[in-house]
Structures are given as structure tokens and as C-alpha cells.
Amino acid sequence: MDADAGTIVAICVMALATAFNRSVGYLAMRLIPVTPRVRRVLDCLPGAVLVALLAPGAVHGDRAMLGGLAAAFLAAKLTGSDFAAVLAAMATAAGIRALGLA
Template identity: 45%
Template sequence: MSEVLRSDVMMAFAVMTAVTVASRLGGFWLMRYVDVTPRVRRMLDALPGSIIVAAALPVAVNGGPIVMFALAAAMAVSIVRRNDFIAVITGMTVAALARALGLGG
């Protein structure tokens, strides 16, 4: 079974890719003009966690008990291990296992 690539979808991917690359390059360019003080360094170190929270919060509000449990597990792992990647994997695994076991709604 072969799928036909739709030109509008491919154009959307190309535009999203270009915007992502431009955003990253623009950020690197702008940071040339910023003095990285200890305060700025703390802000930059907090960004990955802030982005994860911003992405997960709408899901948590609408996701029900499984999502809340998965997020709690991810937060616990993040606090104990201090590793955002392992925390995200933990949250996804807990949610997948709970759904596979038929828990929640």
C-alpha cells in the first residue's frame, strides 16, 4: 500500500522546519549580545523544565487520573534523579502501562 505525499502537507512540514531552524539560529545570534551572568545561567538552566511543564499542563488538566499519576511519577523521578529525559520516559511508560492494563477511563 503506497501513500501519496500531499503537497500541502509537505509544504507545512517545510515551513515548520524553516521556522524552527530560524528560531534556533536567531536565539544563538541574539545570545552573542547577552552577558551570561550567574542569574542568566540559572534562567537558561531552568528552560528545559519550564518547556516540559508548559507542554504537559494542558494535558494534565484534561487527561484524567492516569495522566495525573504519570505526571506525578515523572515529577518524582525528576526530583530524585535530576534527569528530565528519564523523567519523561518514566511518565510515558506509566501512562502506557496503565492504559494497557485498562486502568482509568
């Protein structure tokens, strides 16, 4: 598989942008005192990211995404674990797609 120069440049620019955003976020958080309110916001981020990834597909009729969202919600409520919610969402969405139900 051959990639032209434009593709290579685009990949490099995206990699640099990602590295920049991650490092600036890390450095900025070193300046912010972790108060109880900030801690609550940080604790909510994994769930918010998961919903942000699954909800648009679910709203537009993707049954696998809707099933993944429901499984993530249920797993988070039952276990209280963000990791379990992510695993449940991935397994459910993959299972629905594998069975051809999406």
C-alpha cells in the same frame, strides 16, 4: 501514500520556521552574557518544558498525563536529573495507556 502539493508546502514551511527559530535563538544567546541569573533561568527550562507538555492534558482529565506529571515530579525530586524525569514521565504515561487505565 500520496501527499498533495499543499501538504508538501506546509511541511517545508514548518521545517523552515523551525530551523529559523532554532538558529535565531542560538545567535541571540551568543549576545547575552551568562550571568548567574541567566544560568538559573536556563537550568529551569527543561522542567518548565516538561510541565508545559504534560499539565494541559492532566488538567483536562487525561490520567496518563497526570501519572506522567506525578512520575516526573517524583523522579526529579529523587534523582535531581531532568533526563530521569523525562524517562519516568514517558514510561508512566505509556504504561498507563498500555494497561488501558487512561
